[in-house]
Amino acid sequence: MRALLSNTYLKIMGVGLFLLLLAYLSYASLVFGIVETSWHTAIDAFTQFDGSNEHIVIKEVRVPRVLNALSVGICLGIAGTLLQALTRNPIADVELFGLNAGAALFVVVAITFFGISSLTQFTWIAFLGAAVSGVIVYLLGSLGRDGMTPVKLTLAGAAITALAASARHGMMVLNEKSVDEVLFWLSGSVGGRKLEFLESVFPYMLSAWVLAFLLARPIQTLLMGDDVAKGLGQRTLLVKLAAGAAIVLLSGSSVAVAGPIGFVGLVTPHLARFLVGIETRWVMLYSGLLGAVLLLAADIAARFVAKPAEVPIGVMTALIGIPFFIYVARKGLDKG
């Protein structure tokens, strides 16, 4: 299939357009909501802060929300691209592979048994959970002669998710008082999270982005198959490990900031490939941008769907993503 944006000039233009779109969505996210404001107020909140309700909302609630959505969206988009390339599985996603469930379980264990509530510790625990479940699912999915197959991976992911979920539920039943705070976190949201959440993990996010782009070219080679890549002199194991590390950093830090949010990483690489073709570097860039767009849009929509209550954004993305997932699964896996 020919890509929509066929030459580099168009691709760069596309990036520009996406940045404009992101700017507009950020503005919308800043201004619209239960407390309606205008851009005047938004600017005033920073230039001449007067302590009014609206100014506080903008500074304390909306700005963190926009920044969270942007950075988590980029992370999820890039993680999706890496994951789909690494597993050569077009329906790979952090949610399907149990990374989210693992991170969530670890956090609930930390809250229930160790009474941990500090942000920095939260971050590390989420990382650890994502890494552990990711490694388990990856190993389980690649057992056997024919290596990693989509069905094996999907089933392994589903089983680990089921195990993590029931362990988590069990703990929540045992420890009723923590249910409320954990539940909100578990449903995934970019709102209501303070800026410190993001600040503490942003260095990891940034380094993972850089790592991912450095890996783009080796991964392009790897996509031709392990044997070809080896024949071309690539140390495939090293590339895979590095990609794995990047995925864990990306998904772990997004979980730490926003809780489990699935299916963004499933959708974006497909859309990105539709726009820019198969060159990994462009796919990654576009997938990251699309992730941010998707998450910002979903977050804005989440405020209005069930006003005045808010739909958890993880639920929104799952409900958007699953029809897409089913479409891809139906279309056939062999074509990738």
Added chain:
Amino acid sequence: MKGYLTLRPGKGLSSFHLHKKTLLVTAVAALLTFVMAVISLGMGEIKLSPLDVLRVLIGMGDEQQNLLVQQFRMPRIVVGILVGASLAAAGAIMQGVVRNPLASPDILGVSGGASVAAVTFLLFFETVSIKWLPPVAFLGATLIMFLLYGLAWKKGVTPLRLVLIGVGIKIAAGAVVTMLITFSPFLLQNKAILWLTGSIYGVSCADARMILPWTVGLILLGALMARRVNIQQLGDDISMSLGSAVQRDRFFLLLICAALTGTAVSVGGEISFVALLAPHIAKQLVGPSFGNALPLSALIGALIVLIADLIARVAFSPIDIPVGVFTSAVGAPFFIFLLYRNRNR
């Protein structure tokens, strides 16, 4: 035919081959289930010896023992047996149809569909009698099965598509349940979470009576279709050339599977991995022929839930842990073992 017992009632119009080993193993499993039930009836805050329990069962216990056993513990034990049997039978059917030893109604989202329906009911129809919960869960499971089947349909349903789409549907169901729970008041949240993990805490005689006909009837129906399941396991091409209506049979079998799942979920919530575990144990014992394996799976499922529930009741007393936590603790490692054993399939 050595090793078989042949029955020819009437004048040879029909005949049954009964596998002797299967009969023996099934009888032992039934006995074990009974023993386990008796032990479980005696355990708890006030302990009764198995002998006392037996005395109550034949109507010779004193008043206090009667009350304790018949009113408080019996419903839970009976429901445990029925739920376990339903789940295991549903799992056996699904594994036969999907031809993937790792598939089961809980992993493919059928239980999830029942949960969505049930949680919606629990949260939004608070004033309506709880008696309506089973039909609602049942409806949810059936609708999801239709949806799953429809979405996986593309000139027929292949097991591969069924598995992938099933997993997707399971996650979608999970998302909807999360959304419903987040919107609901705190008190109901705990109720819903408890129910979601799978718990047979606080069931009543009415629950048991309600699901008994379903469980028994559907398992019998499944047993009657045993030959079709055996044919399904040969793969689409062979079964079609044998003259079997593969897609039609698959559809009916999956419908029975959905009904069994709905029955179990309606009173027990999402008790995971029983449906996966029990059929495998049964097949290990009596071989893959579905007619032999189905009744035994049901008994083993009942046994698993009974044991898990006993642990759930006693181990963390006075807190009642959901049974589902224990079935997962046993089931998930087993699932991993299965993945390993089927690695070259």
